[in-house]
Amino acid sequence: MTRTMSVGLGAAIVGAILMLVGVILEPRQALTSYLFAYATVLTIVLGALILVMLSYVSGAAWFTAFSDLALAIVGALPALAVLALPILIGVKKIYPWATIATLPVETRGVVERKEAWLNVPFFVVRALIYLAVWTIVGELVRRRWFDMERARAAESSDLRPRASGLSAGGLIVVGLALTFASFDWLMSLDPAWYSTVYGVYVFAGGFLAMLALVAVMAPRSIGPEQTSAIGKLLLTFSIFWAYIAFSQYLIIWIADVPSEVTWYLSRARGSWGVIAIVVAIGRFVIPFVLLLSRARKRNARALAAIGALLLAMHVLDVYWLVMPALHPAGVQPSWLDAAALLAVTGGAVAGAAWRQGRRPLAHVSTRSGEVAS
Amino acid sequence: MTALAPDPVEEGRRPNIPSADVQLPAVANYTQVTDEILNTLKLTKAWFAGLAFSVFCLAIGGTAWMYQIYMGLGVAGYHPPVMWGVYIITFVFWVGIGHAGTLISAILYLFRAGFRTTIYRCAEAMTVFAVMTAGLFPILHLGRPWKFFWLIPYPNWRLIWPQFKSPLVWDVFAILTYLTVSATFLFIGLIPDLAVLRDRETNPVRKRIYGVLSFGWRNSDREWRHFARAYLFLAAFSTPLVLSVHSVVSFDFAMADVPGWHTTIFPPYFVAGAIFSGIGMVFTIIIPIRRWFKLKHYVTLNHLDAAAKLCLFTSLVVGCAYLTEFFIAWYSGSEVEQSYFMNRVFGQWWWAAWIMLTCNMILPMLLFSQKLRRNTTFLFTLSIFINLGMWYERFVIIVPSLSHEYEPWQWAPYAPSFVDWAILVGSFGWFSMWFLLFVKQLPVLAIAEIKEIVPPKFAHRVSRRSLDGHGETPGSVEPAEAH
Numbered sequence A: 001m002t003r004t005m006s007v008g009l010g011a012a013i014v015g016a017i018l019m020l021v022g023v024i025l026e027p028r029q030a031l032t033s034y035l036f037a038y039a040t041v042l043t044i045v046l047g048a049l050i051l052v053m054l055s056y057v058s059g060a061a062w063f064t065a066f067s068d069l070a071l072a073i074v075g076a077l078p079a080l081a082v083l084a085l086p087i088l089i090g091v092k093k094i095y096p097w098a099t100i101a102t103l104p105v106e107t108r109g110v111v112e113r114k115e116a117w118l119n120v121p122f123f124v125v126r127a128l129i130y131l132a133v134w135t136i137v138g139e140l141v142r143r144r145w146f147d148m149e150r151a152r153a154a155e156s157s158d159l160r161p162r163a164s165g166l167s168a169g170g171l172i173v174v175g176l177a178l179t180f181a182s183f184d185w186l187m188s189l190d191p192a193w194y195s196t197v198y199g200v201y202v203f204a205g206g207f208l209a210m211l212a213l214v215a216v217m218a219p220r221s222i223g224p225e226q227t228s229a230i231g232k233l234l235l236t237f238s239i240f241w242a243y244i245a246f247s248q249y250l251i252i253w254i255a256d257v258p259s260e261v262t263w264y265l266s267r268a269r270g271s272w273g274v275i276a277i278v279v280a281i282g283r284f285v286i287p288f289v290l291l292l293s294r295a296r297k298r299n300a301r302a303l304a305a306i307g308a309l310l311l312a313m314h315v316l317d318v319y320w321l322v323m324p325a326l327h328p329a330g331v332q333p334s335w336l337d338a339a340a341l342l343a344v345t346g347g348a349v350a351g352a353a354w355r356q357g358r359r360p361l362a363h364v365s366t367r368s369g370e371v372a373s
Numbered sequence B: 001m002t003a004l005a006p007d008p009v010e011e012g013r014r015p016n017i018p019s020a021d022v023q024l025p026a027v028a029n030y031t032q033v034t035d036e037i038l039n040t041l042k043l044t045k046a047w048f049a050g051l052a053f054s055v056f057c058l059a060i061g062g063t064a065w066m067y068q069i070y071m072g073l074g075v076a077g078y079h080p081p082v083m084w085g086v087y088i089i090t091f092v093f094w095v096g097i098g099h100a101g102t103l104i105s106a107i108l109y110l111f112r113a114g115f116r117t118t119i120y121r122c123a124e125a126m127t128v129f130a131v132m133t134a135g136l137f138p139i140l141h142l143g144r145p146w147k148f149f150w151l152i153p154y155p156n157w158r159l160i161w162p163q164f165k166s167p168l169v170w171d172v173f174a175i176l177t178y179l180t181v182s183a184t185f186l187f188i189g190l191i192p193d194l195a196v197l198r199d200r201e202t203n204p205v206r207k208r209i210y211g212v213l214s215f216g217w218r219n220s221d222r223e224w225r226h227f228a229r230a231y232l233f234l235a236a237f238s239t240p241l242v243l244s245v246h247s248v249v250s251f252d253f254a255m256a257d258v259p260g261w262h263t264t265i266f267p268p269y270f271v272a273g274a275i276f277s278g279i280g281m282v283f284t285i286i287i288p289i290r291r292w293f294k295l296k297h298y299v300t301l302n303h304l305d306a307a308a309k310l311c312l313f314t315s316l317v318v319g320c321a322y323l324t325e326f327f328i329a330w331y332s333g334s335e336v337e338q339s340y341f342m343n344r345v346f347g348q349w350w351w352a353a354w355i356m357l358t359c360n361m362i363l364p365m366l367l368f369s370q371k372l373r374r375n376t377t378f379l380f381t382l383s384i385f386i387n388l389g390m391w392y393e394r395f396v397i398i399v400p401s402l403s404h405e406y407e408p409w410q411w412a413p414y415a416p417s418f419v420d421w422a423i424l425v426g427s428f429g430w431f432s433m434w435f436l437l438f439v440k441q442l443p444v445l446a447i448a449e450i451k452e453i454v455p456p457k458f459a460h461r462v463s464r465r466s467l468d469g470h471g472e473t474p475g476s477v478e479p480a481e482a483h
Helices: A003-025 A027-058 A064-074 A077-083 A085-089 A096-102 A105-113 A120-153 A160-189 A198-217 A224-255 A258-268 A270-291 A300-325 A335-356 A363-370 B008-012 B030-039 B045-071 B086-110 B116-140 B145-151 B167-200 B204-213 B221-254 B266-292 B301-331 B335-346 B350-368 B376-402 B418-441 B447-453 B478-482
Strands: none
Touching: A003 A027, A003 A335, A027 A064, A027 A077, A027 A085, A027 A120, A027 A160, A027 A198, A027 A300, A027 A335, A064 A120, A064 A198, A064 A224, A064 A335, A077 A085, A077 A120, A077 A335, A085 A120, A096 A105, A120 A160, A160 A198, A160 A300, A160 B301, A198 A224, A198 A300, A224 A258, A224 A270, A224 A300, A224 B221, A224 B266, A258 A270, A258 A300, A270 A300, A300 A335, B030 B167, B030 B447, B045 B418, B086 B116, B086 B167, B086 B221, B086 B266, B086 B376, B086 B418, B116 B145, B116 B167, B116 B266, B116 B301, B116 B418, B116 B447, B145 B167, B167 B204, B167 B221, B167 B447, B221 B266, B221 B376, B266 B301, B266 B376, B301 B335, B301 B350, B301 B376, B335 B350, B335 B376, B350 B376
């Protein structure tokens, strides 16, 4: 058992105990906090899976230095599949549509019309499908990578074509599952509200946070050329996230349709509004300005600092997506938010570390000479 | 590994590194590149015939326009509530096509995708001409086209300003910016090739013109350094434009509270569709060019294969966007949305929706087959379907929405008239006229960059970087390691 794994396992156990206490004391808060923590971690891990597949499809050479790291993150998927259980069990506590009678009269009619999609058994079946898709594709991609490693060690033929075929197909199903899961798990927290770009927003945020995590964890042996590749991607996806977030806001704001604008009303006023501004600045303005500098993009330490900021902003952003459903009036931090983060992050880290075993995270970087730098 | 770190200044002007699958095995040396590409500039009878046909098409469109100005916009089939029809459809269609040029020349440059080298000049020229074509349509759509300048905000005696909250005004800015930047980008990339033209030219007047246009390019270290800097800068500068321009075009629709228009996915969905249609048009153009101009050994199957993968990818994105739209319309629980989408697929224009779905989502899936990706006849045929499908996509977005708004009394039919079709034909004539003029005046393949993907074992071991005095051949990383 590696040290990372024991730390993760310890955190998971402490978090789980706290969560158990929380579920007894304030079940709705505890489970919603858990959903927030779960969505935060899951979107990062799925971002890593999408990055791996994208790089297989595009044959991106710069990625080689980070592939072990990204695949190690993907290794958390089976653990995350198990960690989804509390959400599936707590559906009725978390989602207002599961108990239509408690909804305000204005929205009840609309939500009743959605019952064909928003009902507990179908929700659980869909969730199981999403989890199965991610886990299976993640495992196949990992296995294919290790095969390729072995083939390369034995200097036999390259398996990349097969990897790219798998990845092309994988991207579609993983992307669709991510889109629908974000509709199901996050968007339906406000059952009357809908936004077609929501899945893209969730993907953009998770992908950016995953890149930030890679920047934080990147082994120091990586040369400035690979570092700057991550820097450029951070800049690109920071802009992409801002673009999606802004256009969704602009379209909803300018049309001012009551059924749509309510979602932003609770999220743009009072203390939630402060969080929204903090996220906009911390996730776009600051990284954008800092990452314009060429020297900074090549400086691993600076990138790690920016990555840490972006990770914090990801947590805050998911918090802002999830929690106003429970506390529309304003931010109400709870100790359970921290406990849930501890439990899910710990569990995911332990799962990934267990899968990783003693394999180093960056042994490929020693070969970075073969990377088209 | 610190030895790997190159000098940061040197790194900044590093060209794309060609990998083996990008290189041109059938090209022996640099002279061959220059000769063969400049050979394409010789005027032929077929070219004159093509130009004459383009001008004829343009004349059809011009005549129709004059007729429309004389008679009024009613002859183009516009009756309330369907006040946007073929003109706006075709406007969005051409703006969309204009996106692939910047994608291929800028974004793929930044991503170091080597296959862009042989197709980017073509794509850039296509972009400029497509945007020039698109820019005509808002003017065509004006009842009094001679007052188009009212759209531009400037202090005037009328004391009237355009409505800045309207996306239509943002469009003016977005399109003009895009035209300016993409034309600059095309021109900057042409400078070394213009110098080649100048050196080969015997006619003193033309030589002089090429000399001025190439800014007296002398192929020196410093010039290449500045050139690469400018190119990189413009690439980075125009990348956000790829997103912004078509997003603003999508705002024309998404800002309006019309079912089927007002949906948040529109900006990325329009951008993906634009890139998809642009790549389709690139195939439509580059495949005949490589055949007729005998450039098959430059635009290799490997390059087309890679571009086809990009096409497939964007098609999948567009397909996912269609499905998301349909799903959310159903999920929304809103009767208006649901009835609108039912109308879209099974209503008066059901065939348009199915053309869209078949051409943009289903047929491109054939590109999963590598065999088909390398079959130019197939690619060309598919690209025609993509062009058709993307035109109908905009038809499906615009017409059924306007003709099927909230209340049944607002519903009304629409039919494009012969004026619309004539102007559509005219727009293709206008576009192809410019493109044909371009291909015989300027090299349609980037001579200087193509020399970088000539396999080094045959070529003189001289490259852009070795001209800078760094003695490295593109693609060789080993010498750097040895330092």
